[in-house]
Amino acid sequence: MAVGRASSESTGAADTGQSGTSHPGELPRMTKITGIRGMNDISPSQTPAWQMAEHAAREVLATYGYREVRPPIVERTELFRRSVGEGTDIVEKEMYTFTDRGGDSLTLRPECTASCVRAAIEHGWLREGGQRIWHIGPMFRYERPQKGRYRQFHQLDVECLGFPGPDVDAELMLILARLWRRLGLEGLELQINSLGSRPTQARYRELLVEYFQRNRDALDDDSQRRLTTNPLRILDSKNPEMQQIVADAPSILDHLDPAEAAHLDGIRAMLDQAGLAYSLNPRLVRGLDYYTSTVFEWVTNRLGAQNAVCGGGRYDGLVAEVGGGGQSAPAIGFALGMERLVALLEEASIEPPASAPDAYLVAVGDAAAGAAHALAERVRDALPELRLVVDAAPGGMRAKMKRADRSGARMALILGDDEVAARTVSLKPLRSDSQQSAVAWAELPVRLAAEE
Numbered sequence: 001m002a003v004g005r006a007s008s009e010s011t012g013a014a015d016t017g018q019s020g021t022s023h024p025g026e027l028p029r030m031t032k033i034t035g036i037r038g039m040n041d042i043s044p045s046q047t048p049a050w051q052m053a054e055h056a057a058r059e060v061l062a063t064y065g066y067r068e069v070r071p072p073i074v075e076r077t078e079l080f081r082r083s084v085g086e087g088t089d090i091v092e093k094e095m096y097t098f099t100d101r102g103g104d105s106l107t108l109r110p111e112c113t114a115s116c117v118r119a120a121i122e123h124g125w126l127r128e129g130g131q132r133i134w135h136i137g138p139m140f141r142y143e144r145p146q147k148g149r150y151r152q153f154h155q156l157d158v159e160c161l162g163f164p165g166p167d168v169d170a171e172l173m174l175i176l177a178r179l180w181r182r183l184g185l186e187g188l189e190l191q192i193n194s195l196g197s198r199p200t201q202a203r204y205r206e207l208l209v210e211y212f213q214r215n216r217d218a219l220d221d222d223s224q225r226r227l228t229t230n231p232l233r234i235l236d237s238k239n240p241e242m243q244q245i246v247a248d249a250p251s252i253l254d255h256l257d258p259a260e261a262a263h264l265d266g267i268r269a270m271l272d273q274a275g276l277a278y279s280l281n282p283r284l285v286r287g288l289d290y291y292t293s294t295v296f297e298w299v300t301n302r303l304g305a306q307n308a309v310c311g312g313g314r315y316d317g318l319v320a321e322v323g324g325g326g327q328s329a330p331a332i333g334f335a336l337g338m339e340r341l342v343a344l345l346e347e348a349s350i351e352p353p354a355s356a357p358d359a360y361l362v363a364v365g366d367a368a369a370g371a372a373h374a375l376a377e378r379v380r381d382a383l384p385e386l387r388l389v390v391d392a393a394p395g396g397m398r399a400k401m402k403r404a405d406r407s408g409a410r411m412a413l414i415l416g417d418d419e420v421a422a423r424t425v426s427l428k429p430l431r432s433d434s435q436q437s438a439v440a441w442a443e444l445p446v447r448l449a450a451e452e
């Protein structure tokens with residue numbers, strides 16, 4: 001898939017030749033340029049909810065000793081082919097891949113685990129011992145956009161590299177439970193499963209293929225195709241007509257070897273002791289090939305079809321695969337979909353703290369306009385936390401006061417040329433019946449602090 005809009009999705013405006021396009025795939029020159037389908041602008045009214053979610057995540061992760069990393073958004077295509085896997089939807093049809101000017105095949109990251117693993121190997125982080133790291137940022141998948149599913153979306157990605165578990169497996173789940181509590185979110189359900197090691201998966205795959213072959217007529221087209229490419233993913237089918245055949249399929253949990261079963265039991269015992277409820281879902285498979293052993297998702301019934309808020313699991317073979325076999329290390333992680341988290345907050349009417357200014361300074365007249373910013377800076381020096389907005393658009397007193405009111409500020413500071421001459425400002429409370437009063441510039445910080 002090449003970067004850019006496919007022609008079938010363009011605005012439909014015919015290129016008559018008169019308006020002219022500079023390059024193939026570009027819009028005709030006189031057409032309004034819009035954003036790309038499935039890639040959203042997060043508006044100023046939405047960012048407070050994002051910031052609240054990000055802030056909570058940062059704080060919770062810091063308390064567990066996780067450290068932030070910032071890998072690049074673009075990686076070699078080969079990284080994702082090798083890690084996420086050739087047979088996955090992501091690699092088969094969802095990557096934004098392009099050839100750069102030097103002839104290298106690059107891809108906008110569809111996920112972040114592979115980048116974290118590459119960076120850890122490349123910089124020798126694992127030589128310093130286990131690494132608990134996290135990253136928040138945009139990911140890119142050419143999916144069919146719908147509510148909760150976008151082409152640019154954001155993940156909080158958390159990875160524990162170099163730890164065999166099962167303790168860190170449980171820790172990751174506990175971190176998420178703490179994040180939900182901290183944000184006030186309820187109704188999220190933790191589902192866990194084990195996919196076993198590669199040999200277990202190979203044996204289980206054979207059993208599954210045999211079972212689905214026997215029931216081939218009941219499979220939809222997608223599942224028929226997956227029978228040869230990625231049979232485990234049939235278990236993930238959302239088609240209602242497939243649910244019975246999926247429910248009757250052999251369960252991976254009956255085919256784990258003793259060590260794998262003990263690992264899963266270890267997680268369950270820790271979750272039980274910590275009082276975190278979960279359900280065991282033997283049909284839980286993930287859309288990326290690197291998983292072995294533990295997999296888990298947090299799901300909700302409050303977001304419609306896109307019910308997974310967060311997904312992750314163990315990928316003990318990935319360090320060796322990405323590093324070309326030079327090094328191996330056990331690892332586990334998860335990624336939380338930020339759009340879905342913010343949608344959940346909205347659905348639960350969990351509002352971020354108000355972000356309206358405390359004061360709004362209105363200047364009328366030439367002398368006042370000249371003095372406004374100097375006065376505002378002195379106030380900011382004295383009160384670094386104060387949110388003070390200086391009116392900036394043209395208009396008379398009425399228009400300016402209207403903007404002051406619309407800003408949500410609690411106080412207007414009115415500066416006219418007379419006030420400048422007297423070195424005062426009129427302080428007018430906007431959300432109470434208190435009287436307007438003249439305040440000397442020197443007294444202003446003290447008065448504003450008292451109004452807080």
Ligand code: HAM
Pocket residue numbers: 110111112113141143148149150151152153154155157158159287288308309310311312313314315332333334335336337338339340
């Ligand atoms: P994933 O299940 O592909 O896993 O994505 C994790 C989460 O990202 C999903 O549960 C969902 O909330 C969100 N998400 C995925 N695709 C979209 C989309 N198109 N639009 C909006 N949100 C989306 C991974 O990406 C793995 N790297 C997780 C992981 C980390 N495993 C181990 N470490």
